[in-house]
Amino acid sequence: MRLCALLATLAGALLAVPGPVGWRLPSHSPRFERPGDVVLGGSFCILRFYNAVSLDFTALPAGPASSRVSSWGYLVAQSFVFAVEEINRSTHLLPNLTLGFSIRNSGDSVHGAMHETIAFLTGQEDPVPNYSCHRGPPRAAMVGDTRSALSVAMARLLGLYKFPQVSYASSLPTLSDKTQFPSFLRTRPSDLTASYAMTQLVLHLGWSWVGIITQDDFGQQAGNIASQELGQAGVCIDFHLHVPYHQSPEKIDTIARKMEKSTARGVLVFLTNSIIQLIIQRLVGIRVLGQVWVSETLLHTVIALATPGASWVLQGAFGLKLHSSHAHGLSEFFAHLHPSRTPEDMFLRRFWEATFGCRWPHGNYTAPSDMQLCSGNETLRDHKYPFQEVSRLEAAYPAVYSIAHALQDMVLCEHENSECGDPVHFQPWQLLQPLRKVSFQTPDGTHIMFDANGDLVTKFDVLQGQWSPEGQFYFVHIGNMYPHPSLENRMMILLKDSIQVPSSVCSTSCEPGSSQIPQQGAPHCCFECRPCPEGQFADQRGAQACGIICLQCPDEQYSSQSKDHCLPRTETFLAFDEPLGLVLTVVSLALASLACLILGVFLWFQKTPVVRANNRALSYVLLVSLSLCALSPLLFLGRPSTTTCLLRQITFAVVFTVAVSCVLAKTLTVVLAFKATRPGQRVRICLGPFASSSVVLAASLVQIILCGVWLGTSPPFPHKDTASEPGHLVLQCHEGSGIAFSCVLGYLGLLAIGTFSVAFLARGLPDTFNETKFLTFSMLLFCSVWTAFLPLYFSARGKATVAVEVFCILASTAGLLGGIFFPKCYLILLKPERNTPLSLRHEPWAQRDLGKGDPPSHRHSTISARPPSQQQDPGSQFLVPVLTTW
CATH class of the missing domain: 1.20.1070.10 (Rhodopsin 7-helix transmembrane proteins)
Structure with missing residues (x-):
């Protein structure tokens, strides 16, 4: 007992170590629990913790206070409850087993997530690490949390015990490392997968001249990977801007000015909500329009629409949305939520107050004059939740189903080389092997399976910001992206034919028959067009890493007049018949x-x-x-x-x-x-x-x-x-x-x-x-x-x-x-x-030769007086026989 008391003291001291504004966790955190044969844990950000009092160490640090309610976090927790109830009603999935749950509030805090995780493992309100006083039904797995920072802390702790953890929203690429996080899985892909999908979309759109904006460590990592992938595919990066953690108006203005000067229309965005809103605000101020954003998290972009004029900046923007399960009946389930139906739900009253802007009366509480009291007659049936089309309110739904299928596979020994477990008496690590190998379809037909890193293998929905005929701006579904093994790790992209695809190029493509001549000092995407010389042609077969080049026609062919293909030469020679x-x-x-x-x-x-x-x-x-x-x-x-x-x-x-x-x-x-x-x-x-x-x-x-x-x-x-x-x-x-x-x-x-x-x-x-x-x-x-x-x-x-x-x-x-x-x-x-x-x-030459030496007056008479045989000189007598005999 003394050892237990000592451990409890040490644990309390550890958990009470202050942060930048140090505070201690409350002794009794609100939760929502139901019993069952097997209990699933859930960590959700429902009530956000804060502490506005700085420590001066003159008094005991005050505990944290919970501020506003996260409606999204609470509704995701309710999708967890909806999935458990649906499974318990099923006749083919765990028919002889009832699932229980314990929903806990992490408060969007690493301290809160760690506290609730240890409390769930030990079954104690003041938990002691590595010590369990729990004697009830087995704990099977933990679902959560939302932010990657919280999931990392939970995964390091749960990994020590090989306790299964399935996150529904964390996307940090580091969580794919099974050496650090051996028991972590998630029902969404890594952010690197999403960024890779963005690069595939850029290539599919035919862009060759883009910009990249990143923030924090993840954004910088994803941006570098996108830049590398695009560079290998021949896409040029006009600008690669990084927003520092401690941003300033001057830095935001500098980024906006660089975007204004850029000729790239396509911009890849790896930013959080707040930074997106700041940049859009500045772009609207300097009227930078016409750029097309591509965001891997559509929710951030949709939230940014609240900024005045943002729709003009985001016109034509593309966003990726994880293709999630459509839990049939979930909307009706939300509509029936009421504090009177689930009094054990400690979060519902706070959610009710935040949703309807009222307060529940309790004790001697007197509501302010401008605050009405909740009557209980309010209803959620016709209530419109913000950004419902992209907010994935059913995020926890596939996580619960994956655990349920793993439990059934473990009980039925569906996988080879795996031990069969008793559904009531089993160790959590026994669930890891079947959980990694689950492959099933949810009731709505969505296929769920994990890859070797424990990441969900899924497709993406592609949405684009468009104006409706009524003048409303909204994001409309225009296609899907599927992972396709036969495409060498590329994604198959199917987009509607009716969409308007903007162009983002540094130089317009050359006409057929022209080669691309790179501009001096500019990336290879910026080029001039020069017609191919005689005997050469240029078409897509001439595409190289440096662009389209002119290719020499074969000897038996010659280039056409347009220089875009080769024609067979006509054989010619000097023929007899021409x-x-x-x-x-x-x-x-x-x-x-x-x-x-x-x-x-x-x-x-x-x-x-x-x-x-x-x-x-x-x-x-x-x-x-x-x-x-x-x-x-x-x-x-x-x-x-x-x-x-x-x-x-x-x-x-x-x-x-x-x-x-x-x-x-x-x-x-x-x-x-x-x-x-x-x-x-x-x-x-x-x-x-x-x-x-x-x-x-x-x-x-x-x-x-x-x-x-x-x-x-x-x-x-x-x-x-x-x-x-x-x-x-x-x-x-x-x-x-x-x-x-x-x-x-x-x-x-x-x-x-x-x-x-x-x-x-x-x-x-x-x-x-x-x-x-x-x-x-x-x-x-x-x-x-x-x-x-x-x-x-x-x-x-x-x-x-x-x-x-x-x-x-x-x-x-x-x-x-x-x-x-x-x-x-x-x-x-x-x-x-x-x-x-x-x-x-009688030829003239004979007369000239015969009269040599005689006076001119006697030449003719001399020849006539002599016989022919005597008129020839000795030379002539020799010459005539010689020539006539040859």
Whole structure:
């Protein structure tokens, strides 16, 4: 007994330690109790404690006094009673068990919550920790409290005994830590879950430019988490303001001014009632309108509507409301409340007085003149409670049901690895396992279950502030948010289609086909729009962490005119059936036919002096090579293939080299023939029967070697050109090695220049036995064409490149063919009288040579007097046989 007395003394001393305005708890606190087979405890803030007297330690500290009644706290306590009575009437839930309860007043005070919790555990008015004088029915669990600060204190104490605690309103994230609070559960989610739901709503609305306002430790924690989540999703934070615990008008004004300057329309709010009202007051004063608030506690926002002008600030605001049970019959239960029906309810009279503004007469109490006495005829049936649509008056209802289902599961051993308990004799810790695993539906169909942290898994109702047609401002239900495991911890959001969703962006989204260029020194949500360049496109597939960027179209596609998608390219090449290809084909065949025709003429008239004097063998080779030159453009037309790509440039280079080398051999033969005018000269050795063939073979062999090296190292191949013609895929041959191609063309160019130089120097030799003038003219055409070819070829794009090369081939072929052979064909076909040996002797050059050294007056008579065999000088006698035999 002495030990008990000592413990009681120590407990009283501990509980009497003063706070900032120190006070002691009353010895006998009001409560509302009913007996039962199992008793549930409930801690509610019904009567708020206060003490206006500061301590000077000159007298014993006075006890606390209770001030106003919390109507919300009392009605939530009545939802607790309603749930117990409904369960006791049930025939399928604990049918053989009657639940009792003990409702206690925490006074919205940590001291009060601790006192009532220990009193409930010990069964004593002056409780002694860890000592119980209770011998009645078992205590099953404790429901409460409202504020997280109270629940934390209770949870630390109840956790020592593993005594189940189910809170109906506390939302502090720390309470989810089961290492600190192993026996704590709650029928509402954590505030972090609510803040996470806010971020999901922001993302669903498509906002990318928002502000955040926080207060106290929780608000700052929730705001930081929201900022982190939004940042990872690409949302930019324009401002992140924190309201200090000891706020001042200057600080509130600073926050309001920053909000005024912000361009973000969406604002996430993590504030309490009082701070919300202060900020709204200031925003109304400086007329900051148009911002859309998102609050995770709708009740705070609704209460703030009492501020004049608040509806204009909160227009369009979004609020989250925990989707709670709709306890059918609860309103009727509230309507039947009356002190005469439940005299054991010590709180009802105070609630009655606060509700109707009257006083119950008792003793010698005389009511003030302006205060009426309560008659008992008042009724709660038509009474409207403030903010009833968002105040969750049924908050304790699911908490009681979860305990009842846990009791039934414990009795029926519904869960594996759990001990079956005697419903009358069990330890409270035995109830924890089934309580954590409950999964049921309340009578209204609301599903109740807890996650691994003991937090309620539930959905949120989304409400929005709107004006009614009658001009009233109210919050209307516009949708729901559901936790959805298949969405990777994201929430499924369903909103009505008719709602007006405001926009909150720093920069308006770019039109399709434009990329986002971030502004210097600004977040990535602030950007400029720039059209995509040719060949690129921009759509939602180009969305990156830094915004929409332009993507390159595949090689086989090109960007549309709007640059928002890619279109397939049309394959194009210089085909035979298109007009240009058809013209080039006709010209090519015509030139080849003409060369063959001339060859036939030369073969037919091969015995005539003109054919014999033009070196028949070289003429035949030259005509064959020119016919092949005329046909080589056919390899450039049509769809390129590996074979045509390998043959076209090689064939062109080789046959043109043969043609030019034939011209060079013919020119050298004429020059050397006129140099070898005296018998015994060494130059005559170069006029042997194989001299011209050696020139052609040697010159052609060099080109063949170059082409062989080209084919062996980097041969041409088919290539798809996407850059030359927009919208087209040009099929062409790639040279493979630009150096090899340049060497082949360079050698051909050097050979042509050398031939032209020799022909130009020999242009003054006699005209009948050589064609140096015509060779000079034809090579001049050849060099001019290919000189113009180079800049045109390298500046052309697409199939125009092929057309330029084909045109140059045909033009140079026509130049050689016409410049060399047309004059001879003219003599053979149209002037046959000049194609005889006798006419050759009367050519002007013969007259000039035969009259060397004679006076001009005697030249004609001298030639006429001598026989033809005696009129030629020794050089002429040698020259004619030489040229005519080749």
